[in-house]
Amino acid sequence: MLLHSVEITGGDQPGRVRVLGRVRYDGDGLEEVIWFDLPAALESQLSSSGHPWLVALLPLAVSLQEPLRITVPVDPFLLEGCRAVLDVWKAWDSARDPIPIEAPTIAPPHRSDPASTGLFFSGGVDSFYSLLRRNGPEANSTRPPVTDLILIHGADIPLANAEAFNRLRPRLAEVADQLGIELVDISTNARETRWGRANWPLLSHAALLIAAGLVLEPRFARLLIASSAPYEQLQPYGSHPITDPLFSTSHTRVIHDGADTDRPEKITYIGSHPAVLQHLRVCWIGRNDSNCGRCPKCLNAMMGLELAGTLAKCQTLPRSIEPAIYRQVYFESQGTYPAYGIVRGLRQRAWLAGRRDLVALMDQALARSDRLRLTRDVLEGLARRGLIPTRLSQRLVARIFRSSVRY
Numbered sequence: 001m002l003l004h005s006v007e008i009t010g011g012d013q014p015g016r017v018r019v020l021g022r023v024r025y026d027g028d029g030l031e032e033v034i035w036f037d038l039p040a041a042l043e044s045q046l047s048s049s050g051h052p053w054l055v056a057l058l059p060l061a062v063s064l065q066e067p068l069r070i071t072v073p074v075d076p077f078l079l080e081g082c083r084a085v086l087d088v089w090k091a092w093d094s095a096r097d098p099i100p101i102e103a104p105t106i107a108p109p110h111r112s113d114p115a116s117t118g119l120f121f122s123g124g125v126d127s128f129y130s131l132l133r134r135n136g137p138e139a140n141s142t143r144p145p146v147t148d149l150i151l152i153h154g155a156d157i158p159l160a161n162a163e164a165f166n167r168l169r170p171r172l173a174e175v176a177d178q179l180g181i182e183l184v185d186i187s188t189n190a191r192e193t194r195w196g197r198a199n200w201p202l203l204s205h206a207a208l209l210i211a212a213g214l215v216l217e218p219r220f221a222r223l224l225i226a227s228s229a230p231y232e233q234l235q236p237y238g239s240h241p242i243t244d245p246l247f248s249t250s251h252t253r254v255i256h257d258g259a260d261t262d263r264p265e266k267i268t269y270i271g272s273h274p275a276v277l278q279h280l281r282v283c284w285i286g287r288n289d290s291n292c293g294r295c296p297k298c299l300n301a302m303m304g305l306e307l308a309g310t311l312a313k314c315q316t317l318p319r320s321i322e323p324a325i326y327r328q329v330y331f332e333s334q335g336t337y338p339a340y341g342i343v344r345g346l347r348q349r350a351w352l353a354g355r356r357d358l359v360a361l362m363d364q365a366l367a368r369s370d371r372l373r374l375t376r377d378v379l380e381g382l383a384r385r386g387l388i389p390t391r392l393s394q395r396l397v398a399r400i401f402r403s404s405v406r407y
Contacts (some may be wrong), residue, residue: 001023001024001025001026001057001060001061001064001066001067001068001069002023002024002026002069002070002071003021003022003023003050003053003057003068003069003070003071003072004022004023004024004071005021005022005071006019006020006021006022006050006053006072007019007020007022008020008043008046010040011037011038011040012037015039015040015041016037016038016039016040017037017038017039017040017042017043017046018035018036018037018038019035019036019037019038019046019052019215020033020034020035020036021033021034021035021053023057025064025066025194026066026067027064027066032193032194032195033189033193034056034188034189034190034193034195035188035189036052036186036187036188036211036212036215037186037187037188038184038185038186038187038215038216039184039185042184042216042219045216045218045219046215046216046218047214047215047216047217047218048072049072049073049074049075049106049217049249050070050071050072050073050074050103051074051075051078051214051217051249052211052212052214052215052217053070053072053211054068054070054074054078054079054082054101054103055078055082055207055210055211055214055247056190056195056207056208056211057070057195058082058085058086058101058207059195059198059199059203059204059207059238060194060195060197060198060204061099061101062086062089062096062097062098062099062198062203063096063197063198063199063203063204064197065097065099066099067099067100067101067102068099068100068101068102069101069102069103070101070102070103071103071104072103072104073103073104073105073106074103074104074105074106075105075106075108075249075250075251076105077108077248077249077250078247078248078249078250079101079103079105081245081246081247081248082101082246082247083098083101084246085243085246085247086098086099086101088240088242088243088246089203089243092236093236108249108250108251115218115219115220115221115222115251115252116147116148116219116220116221116222117134117144117145117146117147117148117220117221117222117223117224118146118147118148118149118150118184118213118216118219118220118222118223118224119131119134119146119148119149119150119223119224119226119257120150120152120209120213120223120224120225120226121149121150121151121172121175121183122151122155122156122281123168123171123172123175123279123280123281124226124280124281124282125263125266125267125270125280125282125301125304126226126227126228126258126263126266127226128266128270128273128275128276128280129226129258129261129266129269129270130146130224130226130257130258131146131149131175131179132269132270132273132276133258133269134146135179135181136179136270136273144221144222145181146179146181146224147181147182148181148182148183148184148219148220149172149175149176149181149182149183149184150184150186150209150212150213150223151168151169151172151183151184151185151186152185152186152187152188152208152209152212153165153169153185153186153187153188154187154188154189154190154191154192155188155191155205155208155209156284156287157287157288157289158191158192158287159187159189159192161287161288164288164289164290165289167289168281168289169183169185171278171279171281171289172279174275174278174279175275175279178274178275179275184216186212186215188208188212190208191208195208199238200238201237201238202236202237202238203238204238205238205239206225206238206239206240206243206244206247207238207247209225209239210223210225210244210247210254213252213254214247214249214252217249217251217252218251220252221251221252221253222252222253222254222255223252223253223254223255224255224257225239225244225254225255225256225257226257226258227239227241227256227257227258227259227261229259229338230259230260230261230262230263231259231260232262233262233338233341234259239256240256241256241259244256262342262345263300263304263342263345264304264307264342264345264346264348264349265345267300267301267304267305267307267308268304268307268308268349271304271305271308271309271310272308272309272310276314277310277313277314277315278315278316279315279316280301280314280316280317281316282297282298282301282317283295283297283298284297290316291316291317293317293318294325294329294405295329295405296329296330296331296332296339296405297339298317299321299325299326299329300339300342300343300346301317302314302317302318302321303321303343303346303350303358303362304346305317306320306321306358307346307349307350307353307355307358321358321361323361325405326361326365327361327364327365327368328403328404328405329365329404329405330368330369330372330401330404330405331343331365331366331369332369332373333369333373340366340369343362343365343366344366346358346362347359347362347363347366350362372400372401372404375400376397376400376401379393379396379397380393380397
């Protein structure tokens with residue numbers, strides 16, 4: 001795989017600028033253009049290095065098992081970090097062999113100007129927690145405050161769903177205004193190209209976010225990625241406290257933020273802030289700007305807000321938890337969103353708060369999830385041992401989960 005040129009052009013919309021890289025693949029010789037589109041007012045702060053492209057293309061190169069060659073110079077510090085990332089990915093999956101990386105290197109120039117702290121922000125629990133513990137009323141002064149919220153169109157909301165993004169952007173701009181900081185919106189077509197073949201939850205999503213931030217590397221001293229899981233629940237994942245910091249450059253430090261706190265505690269921390277109650281966005285079903293109010297992520301957020309006493313004030317979720325809906329949700333114990341473990345943490349808080357009604361509801365949902373998981377594991381085990389056909393096992397598993405909301 002070869003990144004053979006990088007260009008800066010006008011964006012599709014007035015007032016936008018586009019940075020594009022031309023990529024040629026070894027396997028079939030075909031070429032694609034991957035781009036990042038951002039406000040033209042930031043053009044003077046665009047990176048001239050190969051850093052965004054090295055980070056962005058690494059997951060695809062290792063997925064295709066093609067050497068990665070970049071013609072634009074890169075920082076030796078980042079190059080060393082990316083090679084370390086490959087070693088981590090290999091440890092997580094023995095079939096994912098490290099690939100050679102070839103790129104000219106440059107000595108990083110001295111940075112003398114003050115720089116900003118950017119937080120990748122979607123309006124969810126994790127990113128709101130990272131924002132408010134640095135910029136909220138109880139912020140710790142030892143942590144540099146966030147100066148920019150970075151919103152990526154083409155990450156969770158597809159480029160084709162421009163209407164949803166155009167509804168979301170002003171809402172998150174209002175969050176930034178309320179806290180006296182900036183919103184930087186960046187669009188990218190990466191997931192619409194061959195790059196989308198890289199495993200999004202397990203390998204590539206943090207790399208895309210970081211690459212988008214590094215397009216504006218001269219602007220940022222720090223880029224924050226809000227943690228998805230606390231340290232005690234870590235597993236291989238596309239954003240991880242081991243791998244995220246390895247994408248740092250000599251200029252810009254990448255920080256995996258908030259893994260010292262679990263999801264229930266985060267919800268409690270942010271649950272009464274006006275910006276959260278106006279703009280919280282946790283759902284990824286449908287990949288749009290709204291919350292469905294029926295999935296594990298929505299219901300866990302709702303349960304946390306109920307325990308914080310603020311669910312009735314939240315404008316983006318149902319104002320109460322409907323038991324019949326809650327009992328139909330399947331809470332998985334593993335995976336990229338450990339919903340089962342979050343429910344257990346919420347149950348403990350409900351017990352301590354004397355909310356026996358919520359404890360009983362969560363017990364019912366967890367018991368049902370246990371039964372479904374056991375049945376699934378038995379059926380899949382029978383298929384692996386050749387005792388029933390694999391296709392029959394798959395049909396039966398689909399049938400038992402048919403009435404459940406899950407991921």
